[in-house]
Amino acid sequence: MARERHAVQMDHGMILEAGVGTLADGSPAIPTRIESIGWKIPERILTTQELMESTRHNTHIQLERLTGIHQRHVCSEGEDSYTLAVGAARDCLEHSRYDPEDLEMLINCSISRYKGGLRHQWEAPLSLSIKDAIGAHRAINFDISNACAGMMTGVFILHDFIRRGVIKRGMAVSGECISNLGQNAAKQVRWVLSDQLASLTLGDAGTAVIVERAESETDHIAVAGFTTLSEHSRLCLGAPSKVGPGASMFTKARQIHQVAISESPLLLKEALDAAGYSFGDIDYIIPHQTSARAIERGAREIGERLGVQPKRVVVTVNEFGNTSSTTHFVALRKYLGEKRFNRGDTIMLISFASGLEVGVLIFPVEEILDRYGNED
Amino acid sequence: MGTKIEAASTSRPRRRLGGTGAIKLADDAAQACLERAGRTAADIDFLINAGIYRDNNIGEPAVASIIQEDIGANPDPPLEGGHGTFSFDVVNGAVGVLTGIHILDGFLTSGAVDVGIVVTSDADPERGSNWDFPFGLVGSAGRVSRSGSTKFPFAAFGGAVLLSRSEDETKGFSRFAFATFSEYKHLLKAEMSWEEGPIPQVVADVVPGLEPGTNVLHIDQGEGYAARCAECALASVGPFLESAGLDVNDIDLFIPSPTPAGFSDAFSQALGVPADRVAMVDESFAGVHTAGPIAALESSMRTGQFGDARHVLFVTVGSGITVGLALYHP
Numbered sequence: 001m002a003r004e005r006h007a008v009q010m011d012h013g014m015i016l017e018a019g020v021g022t023l024a025d026g027s028p029a030i031p032t033r034i035e036s037i038g039w040k041i042p043e044r045i046l047t048t049q050e051l052m053e054s055t056r057h058n059t060h061i062q063l064e065r066l067t068g069i070h071q072r073h074v075c076s077e078g079e080d081s082y083t084l085a086v087g088a089a090r091d092c093l094e095h096s097r098y099d100p101e102d103l104e105m106l107i108n109c110s111i112s113r114y115k116g117g118l119r120h121q122w123e124a125p126l127s128l129s130i131k132d133a134i135g136a137h138r139a140i141n142f143d144i145s146n147a148c149a150g151m152m153t154g155v156f157i158l159h160d161f162i163r164r165g166v167i168k169r170g171m172a173v174s175g176e177c178i179s180n181l182g183q184n185a186a187k188q189v190r191w192v193l194s195d196q197l198a199s200l201t202l203g204d205a206g207t208a209v210i211v212e213r214a215e216s217e218t219d220h221i222a223v224a225g226f227t228t229l230s231e232h233s234r235l236c237l238g239a240p241s242k243v244g245p246g247a248s249m250f251t252k253a254r255q256i257h258q259v260a261i262s263e264s265p266l267l268l269k270e271a272l273d274a275a276g277y278s279f280g281d282i283d284y285i286i287p288h289q290t291s292a293r294a295i296e297r298g299a300r301e302i303g304e305r306l307g308v309q310p311k312r313v314v315v316t317v318n319e320f321g322n323t324s325s326t327t328h329f330v331a332l333r334k335y336l337g338e339k340r341f342n343r344g345d346t347i348m349l350i351s352f353a354s355g356l357e358v359g360v361l362i363f364p365v366e367e368i369l370d371r372y373g374n375e376d
Numbered sequence: 377m378g379t380k381i382e383a384a385s386t387s388r389p390r391r392r393l394g395g396t397g398a399i400k401l402a403d404d405a406a407q408a409c410l411e412r413a414g415r416t417a418a419d420i421d422f423l424i425n426a427g428i429y430r431d432n433n434i435g436e437p438a439v440a441s442i443i444q445e446d447i448g449a450n451p452d453p454p455l456e457g458g459h460g461t462f463s464f465d466v467v468n469g470a471v472g473v474l475t476g477i478h479i480l481d482g483f484l485t486s487g488a489v490d491v492g493i494v495v496t497s498d499a500d501p502e503r504g505s506n507w508d509f510p511f512g513l514v515g516s517a518g519r520v521s522r523s524g525s526t527k528f529p530f531a532a533f534g535g536a537v538l539l540s541r542s543e544d545e546t547k548g549f550s551r552f553a554f555a556t557f558s559e560y561k562h563l564l565k566a567e568m569s570w571e572e573g574p575i576p577q578v579v580a581d582v583v584p585g586l587e588p589g590t591n592v593l594h595i596d597q598g599e600g601y602a603a604r605c606a607e608c609a610l611a612s613v614g615p616f617l618e619s620a621g622l623d624v625n626d627i628d629l630f631i632p633s634p635t636p637a638g639f640s641d642a643f644s645q646a647l648g649v650p651a652d653r654v655a656m657v658d659e660s661f662a663g664v665h666t667a668g669p670i671a672a673l674e675s676s677m678r679t680g681q682f683g684d685a686r687h688v689l690f691v692t693v694g695s696g697i698t699v700g701l702a703l704y705h706p
């Protein structure tokens with residue numbers, strides 16, 4: 001009974017744009033695709049054991065056992081959100097057919113906008129500094145902020161501009177320098193139910209993606225979509241810290257997970273229906289990376305609700321921690337570099353982020369594999 | 377099929393102890409805008425917040441999601457039929473509202489949504505907060521995430537503009553352009569960073585071992601910023617109108633950013649546009665920041681200039697220097 005009622009509730013929950021179809025005026029939408037992906041991962045590694053040994057209080061928290069996170073990469077002197085974003089943008093361009101001047105839009109999607117150390121830049125937009133650094137002089141630039149859904153929101157915006165023919169290609173980029181939240185949390189966390197526990201899972205990373213006009217009938221984004229379940233907007237807060245440089249974050253992680261799992265299956269089904277797929281058709285599910293255990297449990301529960309278990313669920317949080325808005329593209333870049341995808345595999349990115357944002361992006365990997373040295 | 381402006385509204389701080397926070401200002405502007413348009417919050421499919429200076433300088437979640445919940449724009453899935461709402465923040469200085477309109481125009485044009493709202497507000501993050509923020513939030517956020525600011529130069533205002541699809545192809549927004557002049561990036565900077573200093577004893581007693589200092593917001597506006605904004609806007613308007621097949625004399629109403637102070641006059645005089653073709657705001661809006669373009673729009677709607685015009689040109693300027701232009705046909 002409850003499930004039937006829910007189906008009615010969620011009938012139009014997502015704001016969706018399918019890969020093929022028509023615009024409001026009846027003209028055909030132009031298909032789009034992911035052209036290239038780049039990353040910048042700091043070299044320095046901080047293990048979970050090292051982090052937990054640095055806590056001020058004797059917490060008795062088995063963080064690695066709870067989350068599956070063994071380590072995260074963290075910024076060193078001279079690295080920040082800006083350098084990570086620029087590094088990722090350059091890696092993306094190295095794997096792209098395009099030069100920086102070819103980009104018509106550049107969206108910076110990070111929550112942290114540190115430049116010159118832990119100096120958060122509110123104005124001018126950080127996207128302008130990134131644009132100047134990589135030489136994307138023709139690009140319209142702006143920043144967006146949508147918590148851990150930032151990069152996927154940027155791709156959604158690019159998809160919309162390209163499918164209407166306004167631009168041919170653009171880049172979404174994000175540099176997340178957020179390990180400082182873990183350092184600040186380490187000063188305050190006392191026990192496993194601390195509302196700063198999630199801060200200890202964070203790692204630093206930069207990612208970038210170029211979205212372009214697709215020429216192929218199959219190699220294009222199948223659907224992109226989002227909705228905000230703002231009834232739960234106050235379950236996570238990140239703000240400048242009062243205990244040390246950088247920021248602090250306070251999260252009701254268990255509630256967020258429960259809401260995401262209970263509310264999302266029918267939203268995901270809406271997106272799958274719009275793309276003409278079933279959950280079983282998806283070769284790789286890439287959810288937001290919070291903890292390995294939460295991902296595995298969540299995927300299993302969503303699979304039960306949708307009547308089919310996912311083929312493969314990507315977990316990279318053990319190696320990188322939760323890198324916020326960049327997690328999906330860290331996973332994609334890692335798998336591309338390691339040649340783990342097969343031509344024609346269908347990928348589904350699922351975003352659960354503070355807000356509470358639920359986002360979906362479904363696309364195949366075909367030509368992009370060539371740019372990372374993949375062979376059939 | 378263009379994107380039409382249904383209503384615009386601004387908000388000001390209420391008289392209360394501690395002032396009014398940015399989120400409350402945005403809530404008030406959005407609700408006034410909905411009332412003016414004769415709509416309910418449930419009609420909104422898409423909500424973009426373009427404000428920069430917010431309560432406690434929060435970075436997460438998007439302030440838009442909090443506004444969405446506050447005004448009741450489908451915060452939970454509708455009971456029967458209906459739709460959800462997608463919300464996020466745009467951060468692009470005082471051009472952010474036009475960037476938000478540009479993005480929203482796209483989703484309206486694609487047919488993904490029917491109605492959307494761009495909301496904005498700025499307030500000194502140290503002056504006050506929405507009464508239920510942050511204390512309605514998680515755990516200890518209210519105790520430890522406050523941060524200071526020095527010489528906050530902007531006045532507290534909120535603004536909202538409600539957009540929907542027009543069935544008439546000749547009406548609504550027809551063209552946007554954005555240009556940046558990063559040689560002037562240094563003329564308006566806002567940064568938050570840690571500054572060493574003593575911590576209050578009451579805090580030190582409760583949480584021993586804290587690093588002495590606090591995060592402080594610094595906003596620095598250099599001399600000549602308004603004049604450079606006018607130069608950049610002038611350099612951008614000519615090519616934009618030419619690409620639209622129009623001349624300066626074809627524009628019935630210019631809606632320039634009311635700030636920085638002096639920009640509007642310098643721009644319109646250099647362009648040779650008489651005052652009756654320029655939307656102005658009264659002096660009570662001095663210091664308005666991201667809500668400036670909405671204040672000027674609201675003013676021109678009130679005087680009838682907007683409704684009478686055939687071609688309207690929005691000319692917004694902000695840090696970068698960024699110039700945003702949009703052509704609108706009422």
